[in-house]
Amino acid sequence: MTRPVGHSTTARTRPLMRPAAVWLLAPALAVVVLLFGGGLALGLVQGLGYLPAAGMSALTLEHFHRVLSDPDFFKSLAFTLYLALASTLVAVAISVAAALALNRLAGRSRLIQFIFQIPLTVPHLVIAVAVVFMLAPSGLLARGLHHLGLLPAGSGFPLLVNDPWGVGIMAAYVWKEVPFITLMVLAVLQASGAELLDVGRTLKAGRWQRFRHITLPIIFPSLGAAGLIVFAYMFGAFEIPYLLGQTYPMMLPVWAYKAYSDVDLLARPEGIAAGLVIAAVVAAAVALAQGLVQAARRRGAVL
Amino acid sequence: MKRALLGAAVAGAVLLPFLPLALWAFSQRWFYPQLLPEQWGLRAWRYVLGTAGPQMTEALVQSVLVAAAVAVLSVAGGIPAGRLLGLYHFRGKDLLSIVLMLPIIVPPLCVAMGLHLWLLRLEMTATFAGVVLVHLSACLPYAVFVMWGVFSNYNLDFEDQARSLGASALDVVGRVMLPLIFPGIVVAALFAFLLSWSQYLSTLIIGGGKIITLPILLFALMGSGDRPVAAAVSIVFVIPALAALAVSARYLGSRRVLGVW
Amino acid sequence: MGILQLDDLTIAYGAETVIRGLHLEVAEGELVSLLGPSGAGKTSVLKAVAGLLAPAGGDIRIDGRSVRGLPPEKRSAVMVFQKPLLFPFMNVAQNIGFGLRMLAVAPAEARERIRDIIALTRLTGLAGRRPHEISGGQQQRVALARALVLKPSILLLDEPLSSLDANLRQQMRELIQDIQAETRVSTLLVTHDQSEALMLSHRIGLLLDGRLRQVGTPHDLFHRPADRAVAEFFGGCNFLTGRLRGGLFDCELGSFPAPGVMANGHRLTATIRPEDILVGGDSGHPIPGRVRKTSFEGATTRLWVDCGAVQLVVLTPRSDLTPGQPIHLRLPAEKIRVFPPE
Numbered sequence: 001m002t003r004p005v006g007h008s009t010t011a012r013t014r015p016l017m018r019p020a021a022v023w024l025l026a027p028a029l030a031v032v033v034l035l036f037g038g039g040l041a042l043g044l045v046q047g048l049g050y051l052p053a054a055g056m057s058a059l060t061l062e063h064f065h066r067v068l069s070d071p072d073f074f075k076s077l078a079f080t081l082y083l084a085l086a087s088t089l090v091a092v093a094i095s096v097a098a099a100l101a102l103n104r105l106a107g108r109s110r111l112i113q114f115i116f117q118i119p120l121t122v123p124h125l126v127i128a129v130a131v132v133f134m135l136a137p138s139g140l141l142a143r144g145l146h147h148l149g150l151l152p153a154g155s156g157f158p159l160l161v162n163d164p165w166g167v168g169i170m171a172a173y174v175w176k177e178v179p180f181i182t183l184m185v186l187a188v189l190q191a192s193g194a195e196l197l198d199v200g201r202t203l204k205a206g207r208w209q210r211f212r213h214i215t216l217p218i219i220f221p222s223l224g225a226a227g228l229i230v231f232a233y234m235f236g237a238f239e240i241p242y243l244l245g246q247t248y249p250m251m252l253p254v255w256a257y258k259a260y261s262d263v264d265l266l267a268r269p270e271g272i273a274a275g276l277v278i279a280a281v282v283a284a285a286v287a288l289a290q291g292l293v294q295a296a297r298r299r300g301a302v303l
Numbered sequence: 304m305k306r307a308l309l310g311a312a313v314a315g316a317v318l319l320p321f322l323p324l325a326l327w328a329f330s331q332r333w334f335y336p337q338l339l340p341e342q343w344g345l346r347a348w349r350y351v352l353g354t355a356g357p358q359m360t361e362a363l364v365q366s367v368l369v370a371a372a373v374a375v376l377s378v379a380g381g382i383p384a385g386r387l388l389g390l391y392h393f394r395g396k397d398l399l400s401i402v403l404m405l406p407i408i409v410p411p412l413c414v415a416m417g418l419h420l421w422l423l424r425l426e427m428t429a430t431f432a433g434v435v436l437v438h439l440s441a442c443l444p445y446a447v448f449v450m451w452g453v454f455s456n457y458n459l460d461f462e463d464q465a466r467s468l469g470a471s472a473l474d475v476v477g478r479v480m481l482p483l484i485f486p487g488i489v490v491a492a493l494f495a496f497l498l499s500w501s502q503y504l505s506t507l508i509i510g511g512g513k514i515i516t517l518p519i520l521l522f523a524l525m526g527s528g529d530r531p532v533a534a535a536v537s538i539v540f541v542i543p544a545l546a547a548l549a550v551s552a553r554y555l556g557s558r559r560v561l562g563v564w
Numbered sequence: 565m566g567i568l569q570l571d572d573l574t575i576a577y578g579a580e581t582v583i584r585g586l587h588l589e590v591a592e593g594e595l596v597s598l599l600g601p602s603g604a605g606k607t608s609v610l611k612a613v614a615g616l617l618a619p620a621g622g623d624i625r626i627d628g629r630s631v632r633g634l635p636p637e638k639r640s641a642v643m644v645f646q647k648p649l650l651f652p653f654m655n656v657a658q659n660i661g662f663g664l665r666m667l668a669v670a671p672a673e674a675r676e677r678i679r680d681i682i683a684l685t686r687l688t689g690l691a692g693r694r695p696h697e698i699s700g701g702q703q704q705r706v707a708l709a710r711a712l713v714l715k716p717s718i719l720l721l722d723e724p725l726s727s728l729d730a731n732l733r734q735q736m737r738e739l740i741q742d743i744q745a746e747t748r749v750s751t752l753l754v755t756h757d758q759s760e761a762l763m764l765s766h767r768i769g770l771l772l773d774g775r776l777r778q779v780g781t782p783h784d785l786f787h788r789p790a791d792r793a794v795a796e797f798f799g800g801c802n803f804l805t806g807r808l809r810g811g812l813f814d815c816e817l818g819s820f821p822a823p824g825v826m827a828n829g830h831r832l833t834a835t836i837r838p839e840d841i842l843v844g845g846d847s848g849h850p851i852p853g854r855v856r857k858t859s860f861e862g863a864t865t866r867l868w869v870d871c872g873a874v875q876l877v878v879l880t881p882r883s884d885l886t887p888g889q890p891i892h893l894r895l896p897a898e899k900i901r902v903f904p905p906e
Contacts, residue, residue, distance in 0.1 A: 013391055014390060014391055014392070014459070015391065016387075016391040016392065016393040021387060021391070024383035025383070025399075026383075027384070028380045028381065028383070028403070028443055028447050029384075032402060032403060032440070032443075032444060035414070035436060035437070035439060035440035036405065036441075038421060039416075039418035039437075039440065040413065041417065042420050042421050043414075043416055043417025044417070045417075046416075046417065046420060102313075105309050109306070109310070110552075111310070112309070112310050112314075114549075114552050115310075115313055115317050116313055116317065117548060118317050118545065118548060119317060120548075121497055121545065121547060121548045122541055123501035123518065123540060124503075125503060125518050125521055125522065125537070126324075126540055129324070129521075130320035130321065130324050130537070133324065133327060133530070134320065134323050138335040139323070142335075142336070147338040175316075195645065195649050196649060196651065198616050198645070199649045200666075201616060201635070202614050202615075202636050202720075203642065203711070204637045204642075204666045204667050204714065205662075206637050206666070209666055218652075229408060232408045232409075236408070236409065236410030236413070238412055238503070238504045239503050239504070239518075239522075253410060253412055256412065256416075257504065260416050271416065272416050272417065275410075275412055275417075278413055279409050279410075282405075282408055283409060285408075286404055286405055286408050286409075290397070290401045290404065294397050294400075299652070299696075300652045300694050301653060
């Protein structure tokens, strides 16, 4: 979610005159600093070895070292990066097509836009369950193909959940995130797209030229930011990989939780350390996303 | 014509996952490779609403209470922050935007693992308050962004006009600002509610198995392999989300909330 | 090159017909204004010529060839919109060169043409700036340059000055005049501002209620309006009714010569512009009256004068007259315009 678009012509920010007004920020900032920041900081402290339950209180880099030299960790990291990246790219491609289609055909249809927002509110667990029901070897898709005579009973259906390529996970992620990206892109298209395209047409740009030289540059900042945010979200998500992923390699959030909740208390700092790596990757992506949007705004883009 | 096709494609893609849920929830016997249940029935619902009734009810109530508390607190903190961000510009605003977005995207897993220690010290683990706090860390910033959007379209001149007509500061807040931003408040509350409603891992870590919310119950049921029951619970779990969307769609239509996106 | 012919053009928005049966021509090198009140459908005429809107009927011919069915990118007409609509992600030079890039014009030639047009539109030094870094007036000039650099057969301008404030408008008017004189690009300009149309156009077409009421030079429309609606549009407000008798127009204020009007016995309407009525003097047939109200407007003063049953509005350089004062007015015969019968 990038900064909201101001639609009204009277929406103009005033310079902040009374510093006392910053107290308006106090509750929110307190929550972010104490709960979020505190949570991460305490995680760091534990990752550095502070584990009173096991009687450890000296800070050491030993746990981080152990995690970062664990080949399983790297396998998880690599798999998570691959899956998040692949899912993001698929979602972005579908979203651009959807946004263009919606802009042209259904720009003002509240019904279609409403339906399109449904996946945004559906909890991850529910879509994970639904994907299992659809794509498992005994799922609806397999039964459907068999019913159509394309598949003999009991065999031949490819493994789509708990599989090495993460197809089920990707399907769930794409279903959930395409509406988010599409709506972000659609907002930009509707704010400035139509008239600029007319300008392009009168200036002798053909259809593909208009897409490449006008539409793409206009949607790029929003698209890039939304893509980065979606990537970050997928990178850190737990429920969907837990239900739809395989046991090896696990996606990183699953790996982290498993380590954290392991009976062996010594595994806990490793889980936390992995969690901090996740937080770092996600934070980097978010910072990049915001940077992209803010840079575009400074260059005069309407976002 | 093309528009109808597009609408059908969108509706189809979006609603498709709900199909197996519905089919499983209302099936009595449905073995592979049958395309449709051999026998329809309400066994799953009888279990969910009857046998597991107390468990379900407890989880449902717990979820509602936690989410409601989180929503109220999120909106309370979100309104002033959103007002500041939506109406004024100042140095560091860009950085602040990033800082506020991090708790929403960084998985609650990372925060909960660390926070657990602190809450343990404060003896707040496995408590309602502890779970509310950990949810709040992600939900309040979300509410801030919604209110930021609302205030971006807010015309401060209304307040100035009210003051010039003799209204006190309190009057302005209660009689001018709150009514004007009311649709935004509803949307912010709904989104914060939804976010808390769907939390799983953070509730598990902080709740320590004592605070059972609906997603935790659902997870356990999925593990048991009883598909109809899992489907039924999923439906119960998703209905408030859809209801919240329907309500906020009514408000999102209003120009004042358009800034959310 | 650069001839536009609109033949029986009809444009509809859904069930509503906004333009019907429009006949208009723009000759080579000519600037024709389509003048009319806001919302009269004028912009839709431009869009139809540009190819952004499909007309419901009639034909559009550019350089003798019909362009109906031809998409905008293939037409030799370029439209400049009411808002500058510069591409926010390009600087001024890139914006101007956009069309040249679309037509794959060689970079060296493109650079030269861009340089020339920047000089012509007085944008020197701004080539590297971004749209949000330049003023509204400069943005409008960039939009103009962006269109002109393509050397179109027809230039279509949609209310080019309406988004500018008053003093900028005058500068821009002069710029358009200079550019048009220098490049001799055939231009169809659409506006609701009569002073703009009067100042810039070789010919004006007045559009009221979807129909063209009069086409002619600015002088024609102003001093020889075709009917009452046209006269009122240009601020005429003194309307006299009377009959033609023996070559003279007979009305409440007297008899005046009415050359060229052949319609004995009919009831006719005549008009005289406020600034053409003379105050004072005794030659000719002065009409007695009493000043009812005055309004000081700077260089002139507006008087509302009761002359018996008729009220005349007078615009005079004299500022010494007061309400209630009796005065004499003279209506020079050559300034009275008798409308032909409907």
